[in-house]
Amino acid sequence: MKAPPRxxxxxxxxxxxxxxxxxxxxxxxxxxxxxxxxxxxxxxxxKEADKRSFRQAxxxxxxxxxRNSRETRAMAKGTRFGRQVTEAIxxxxxxxxxxxxxxxxxxxxxxxxxxxxxxLMELVTDxxxxxxxxxNDVAFTPEEAVRHHASLLKEVVRxxxxxxxxxxxxxxxxxxxxxxxxxIDLPQAVDAAGNNHAKRMLxxxxxxxxxxxxxxxxxxxxxxxxxxxxHLYERGLLRVExxxxxxxxxxxxxxxxxNVLREVDDAREEEAARRVRMxxxxx
Numbered sequence: 001m002k003a004p005p006r007x008x009x010x011x012x013x014x015x016x017x018x019x020x021x022x023x024x025x026x027x028x029x030x031x032x033x034x035x036x037x038x039x040x041x042x043x044x045x046x047k048e049a050d051k052r053s054f055r056q057a058x059x060x061x062x063x064x065x066x067r068n069s070r071e072t073r074a075m076a077k078g079t080r081f082g083r084q085v086t087e088a089i090x091x092x093x094x095x096x097x098x099x100x101x102x103x104x105x106x107x108x109x110x111x112x113x114x115x116x117x118x119x120l121m122e123l124v125t126d127x128x129x130x131x132x133x134x135x136n137d138v139a140f141t142p143e144e145a146v147r148h149h150a151s152l153l154k155e156v157v158r159x160x161x162x163x164x165x166x167x168x169x170x171x172x173x174x175x176x177x178x179x180x181x182x183x184i185d186l187p188q189a190v191d192a193a194g195n196n197h198a199k200r201m202l203x204x205x206x207x208x209x210x211x212x213x214x215x216x217x218x219x220x221x222x223x224x225x226x227x228x229x230x231h232l233y234e235r236g237l238l239r240v241e242x243x244x245x246x247x248x249x250x251x252x253x254x255x256x257x258x259n260v261l262r263e264v265d266d267a268r269e270e271e272a273a274r275r276v277r278m279x280x281x282x283x
Contacts, residue, residue: 015115098111104159126176135172153206166186170208222246225246
């Protein structure tokens with residue numbers, strides 16, 4: 001197919017030889033299958049802020065640094081330059097997270113390059129060499145559900161040990177490759193130690209996995225891995241090889257009403273986002 005305008009610069013730079021086809025359209029980006037020499041890769045083209053359904057919530061962008069005070073002031077005022085800086089930070093967050101997590105051994109697509117709002121990375125494939133499906137497009141046996149759930153919990157732990165919380169992990173952001181699940185879509189990833197909302201996001205990520213796989217293996221619905229993982233992390237005891245039990249004694253102290261209300265709001269936003277994702281076409 002003819003290269004879309006946003007991919008032409010990568011063609012001009014020799015980073016892409018040809019654009020094969022559009023792979024999918026998501027809430028924040030368009031993804032294309034491309035040829036780079038003898039390899040088939042994918043190119044993620046980020047949508048402009050006013051054309052995507054996912055908003056850069058303050059919870060996600062908290063503690064993300066800018067280069068100087070001029071950029072900080074521009075972002076606060078919402079000027080055109082400030083919006084450009086905000087966009088650049090948002091897009092580079094996924095690139096930074098991918099490189100950081102790949103180096104830590106997390107199962108994420110291998111990143112190759114990032115140029116003018118386009119991320120060039122590995123194309124995750126299934127056993128037939130085709131683009132791997134998302135989890136929500138696959139039905140599992142109880143045994144498969146338990147196995148993949150355990151595999152993804154290890155990736156959550158590995159991410160947290162690397163100081164990262166995905167922040168939007170669900171069946172829509174995991175691909176089922178020929179050798180197991182691969183985590184994708186990381187522009188909303190947060191720093192576990194520097195973001196005050198990291199715990200809430202980690203618990204929600206793990207709950208999303210539990211609820212999805214619990215449809216196929218109901219025993220998973222009785223587990224509390226999120227609380228256990230965070231409990232170990234905040235005490236400096238979490239390791240990649242930590243043995244998890246899925247049980248955790250919940251805190252019976254005073255209820256933080258403000259936090260409960262935030263959880264309710266988050267649940268509403270997540271449900272609205274889920275409905276949007278269900279309506280987006282996968283080509």
